[in-house]
Amino acid sequence: MTVLPIVAHLRGFDDRIAVQCSAPSSASVIAAEPVREGPQQVTYARLATLVEDYATELGPAPRLVALAARNDLASLVAYLGALSAGCAVLLASEITEELRATYDPDIVVEAGHADVIRETSAHRLHPDLALLLSTSGSTGSPKLVRLSAANLRANATAIAEYLSIGPDDRAATTLPMFYCYGLSVVHSHLLRGASLLLTERSVLHDEFWREFLDYRATSFAAVPYTIDLLDRIGFARMTLPDLRYITQAGGRLPPERVREYAALGKQSGWDFVVMYGQTEATARMAYLPAHLAAEHPDCIGIPIPGGEFTLEPLEDAGDGSDAPCELVYRGPNVMMGYAQSARELALGRTVEVLRTGDLARRTPEGLYQVVGRRSRFAKIFGLRVDLQRLESGLAAAGFTACCADDDEHLVVAVEAPPSDPTETAARLAGLPATAVRICPVERMPRLANGKPDYPAIRRLAEPAAQVRDIRALYADALGIDPVLIRQDSTFVDLGGNSLTYVTAAARLERALGRLPGDWPTTTVAELERIPERRTRFGRSLDTGTLLRAIGIVLIVGSHVGLFVLWGAAHVLLGVAGFNFARFAVTATPRAERLRHTLRTVALIAVPTAAWVALTLVADDYYSWQNVLLLNKILGPRDSATAGHLWFLEVLVYFMIVAALLIRIPLVDRLERRAPFWFAMALVTVTIMFRYQAFGVYPAKDVPFSPLAVWFFALGWAAAKATTAWQRLMVGAVVLATVPGYFGVPDRERLIMAGLLLLVWLPAIRVPALVAVGAAVLADSSLFAYLLHWQVYPLFGQRQVAALLASLAAGVVATRMVAGLRRWGSPRCRVILSLGSALDGPDPGRRLVGKLRDQDVARNRLAGKVIK
Structure with missing residues (x-):
């Protein structure tokens, strides 16, 4: 028997899209269908079938189902299917041992797998009981809120009414399903035949916004922390043509932020709706109409349809009109009561009204305002x-x-x-x-x-409470003044690039034990909270880092004559494209992307030009064209040293052109909307230089000229290939185009092996000693490449010594430059900040703001206060 109208109405919306998701489509977590990868759309008719099949598999006996929910199709089907079968669902982020011991569930669903413990329930379940949620939103709290199907229906109906949710609405699931606020988004949209963009991606990630735009999502839900993240990614500058409203609840947002986002919404054509609720009221009790947010940003608004508030004086508050009153709520969405043991699952309604614990007042305009918290x-x-x-x-x-x-x-x-x-x-x-x-x-x-x-x-007051200082680690690795690194900063935000990635990754892994795969876009605060995880076997080494380390050894070793293994430079062009796509093609605004790339280019071009200019003082080894990194454009091509710096020259060209390309608004929109297909389009365009040089360079020079740009494009595509079929496509292009390019099979096989590793293997676990050595070599690869031309001739036929000396020279030079950057970072940072302040409207005001920000940050560090 279907107990929830939300489920019963699924068939009524037929072929409308119910869910868009990118996760594998496990139709049932008891008997899963074959898994398909990639974006998929599930109609209401299909969702209804999946839910009915799941309910049939559960059988007619009501049981207690504990579900570790994720924002994916499998969890949604399991949740709706269990409700449809008349079961009571205990929803949590994970089913802890404490929850198991306290409630002894009949079925446990975790990670897409259902563990059926018994065929009939060991408990007496009240027939009205539908859902159990944690009171605090924390993981595994044994104190649960008992909610009925009537509670869920009433709250979903009220929310859908005051937000005017219709069939054309499409909501992104920015909050977890096990949290009452996130679950209310699911209920209210399915009730009205609207759509859900099911995703677990954070608003910090590029992929979230790409999906948001592709699916033409119309809304998302935010807690105060979400607002902080939106500020960090430059949300105010985003263009989201289909966005209709943003809701905010889950804690008090400062009035000035409410006013700021209300104004932003008015300017951009969407509403900002502040809401108020508790799990004990299923989700929502009040909302602030969007048109009142700017004038009354400190209010929670009015009761939701069907609900009402009263203000009741506290017993010990004393007399007087200013005495604080507790906010009390009545409505059909008020919970049945609490549960702290399995025996209490048999209870009916034990609560008629909800004493919120909040102290409140009613304004002359009839709005409610929370002024304190009784329970705190x-x-x-x-x-x-x-x-x-x-x-x-x-x-x-x-x-x-x-x-x-x-x-x-x-x-x-x-x-x-x-x-x-x-x-x-x-x-x-x-x-x-x-x-x-x-x-x-x-x-x-x-x-x-x-x-x-x-x-x-x-x-935190306990003596053992400690946090890692990731700020200091980043400051040292990136050469940044630590007072200017915020806790919501990420490696990418701070201008991290392929040249600083290796150092930062190595130091972070030493601090954390094992790095998360998305650490470059993880905030400093989140990294500091990661528990230490040491593994028995070595460390995880980024494939790009490994290829850089192997590549510089092969390049230098081949040049000194110790062995002959050509092709590593072209693999490194692919690695450069891969890293450019990771660190320069991000969710940040176009102007910030360009600034990041130009800083990276400067870290390559300035040392190269300086070293070449220095050698010109002693002899004519290089020419003035080499100083400008223009030998490949201006010549001379017949010089004995014409090809020595070709790799660095073309790398600088590729990065500048790529950065300028995605700075174009139309191109930027296309890239953000379809990052993989954009990268493949670049491969398609540049691959013509594989087959046609247009007479620009002699045939023998083509692979060592700017016409080798298609290797850079292949690396870019490899970085944006996130599914197996996308990787297969990039790999197929590699296998089809590299053979025959050089006419040297050994060289081509080495290049194909390196590029395919980049495509298919993001990281490799290696012994710790190998990881350290590879990190050092990769980190110093630029200077090893630049200096080895002058170092190895000093050793004559002692080829091993020549190789080791060239690599050592690169390491020493890298350390020296890093030391200079750290010494000069406060000065350089001020200059860079002033420069960015002058970029944009009202430069005078921005400049004053930058200077004040600098002073405030430094004085905070010194324990002072700027008045």
């Missing part, structure tokens, strides 16, 4: 401390803080404090300073739903 009181030294009011007071004093208590002390976590907040916190709380424990943090601990993690904040 602490009793320290016999004094009652309102932690919510304390946080607001600290915010007014300039501190970003969250407060908790450990029974004996007030624990205050403060982000990047401009000064010591102890006295301020003590004064606001009415406590002696000795009762206050200040815990500076780089990033506030948060739950999966983006809310402050108060248990984690409480633990």
Whole structure:
């Protein structure tokens, strides 16, 4: 029997698209269909069939199903199918041992696999019970909210009504399904025949926005932390023609941010809807109509359709009209009650009204405004401390803080404090300073739903609480002033590129034990919170790094005559294209992309030009064309050294042209909309130089000229190939085009092997010693290539010594330049900041802002406050 109208109505929308997703399509997690990769669209009719089949497999006996939910089709089908079968679903991010021990589920669904423990339930389940959710949004809390099918239906209907959700709406799932806010998006859209873009990607990732644009999504949900991430990726400058509204809940957003996003929405043609809710009310209790957000950004708004608020005085609040009142909610979406044991799953409704625990007032305009939190009181030294009011007071004093208590002390976590907040916190709380424990943090601990993690904040006062200083690591690896690195910065944001990637990756792996694959786009704060993970066998080495290390050894070794293995330079052209696509073709705005690339080009061109100019003082080994890196364009071509620096010259050309190309607005839009197909289009265009030189270069010079650009394009395509069939396509092009290009089979086989490794194998686990050696060689490959022409002739026929000396010279030069960059970074950073301040409208105002930002950052480090 279908117990949820959301499920019953699926058939009514027939061939409309219900779900767009890129994850494998496990139609059933009990008897899965064959998995298909790549983007897919599932109609309502198809979704209804999958859900019905799943319910049939479960059978007619209602049971307790514990589901570790992800934002994918398999989880959605399992959830709806279990409800359709009359089961009660315990939804969580993971099914912990504590949850298993407390509730003893009859079926456990994890990672697409269902473990059927028993065919009939071991529990008495109330017939109205449909869903169990954690009260806090944290993982595995044993205290659960009991929700009925009527609760789910009422809340979904109300949300769909006040947001005017229709069949043409398409929502991106920016929040997890196990979180009531994220789940409410699923319910309200399926109820109205709208569509879901099911994704687990963060708003930080390029792929999320590409899917958002491709699917023409009309909305997404945000918590305060999401808003911070949107600021970091330049959301205000994005063009999203189909976006209709953004909703925000999951915690209080500062009024100035509400006003800012309301204004941005008005300017860009979308609404910003602030909402208020709790899991105990299924999801939503109030919303602030979008047209009121700018004038009343500190309000939660009005009750949702079908709900109502009352304000009830606190028993110990005293008399007077200004006495705080608790916000109390009534409505059909109020939970059945709590559960803390399996026995309580048999209970019916034990709660009629919801005492929110929030202190509130009603404005003259009829809007509700939350002014404090009743349940966030602490009793320290016999004094009652309102932690919510304390946080607001600290915010007014300039501190970003969250407060908790450990029974004996007030624990205050403060982000990047401009000064010591102890006295301020003590004064606001009415406590002696000795009762206050200040815990500076780089990033506030948060739950999966983006809310402050108060248990984690409480633990910060424990002596063992420590965080890694990833900022200092990045500052040293990238040559950046540490005071200018924010906790929401990423390696890519900070201008990280292929030249600094190796050093940063090696140091991060030493600090963390094992790196996540997406570490270049992971924030500093998130990296610091990663638990240390050491593996028994060696380290994971990026394939590009390994190829750079092997490549420089083969290049130098072949030049000194120790062996003859040609082709590594062309593999490195592919690696360069691969890294360009990773670090320069990102979600950042076009202008920022160009600046990042020009900085990378400068790190190649400036040392090269400087070294060539220095050699000209001693002899005529090079010419002035080499100083300008224009030998391949201006000649002379018959010089004995004409081909020595060809690789660096063409690499600089390729990067500059590619950066300028994607700076063009139309090209930029095309690349962001279809990154792989754009890369393959580049391969298609440039591959003509594989077969036709147009008389620009003699046949023997073509592979060592700018006409070798198709190797760079192949590397770009390899980086953007994210599915097996895309990798097969790139690999097929490699196998079809490289043979016959040089007329030397051994050279061509080496190039094909290197490029195919780049396409198919993102990382390789190697012994730690090999990883360290490869990282050092890859990091110094630029200077080893540049200097070896002058180093190896000094050793005559001692070829092994010549090879080792050339590599050592590269290592020493790299260390020296890195030291100079660190020494000059504060000065250079100021110059670069001033330069970027002058780029754009109102340069005078931007310049003043940059200078002030510099001063504020430095004085914060010194423990001072800029007034």
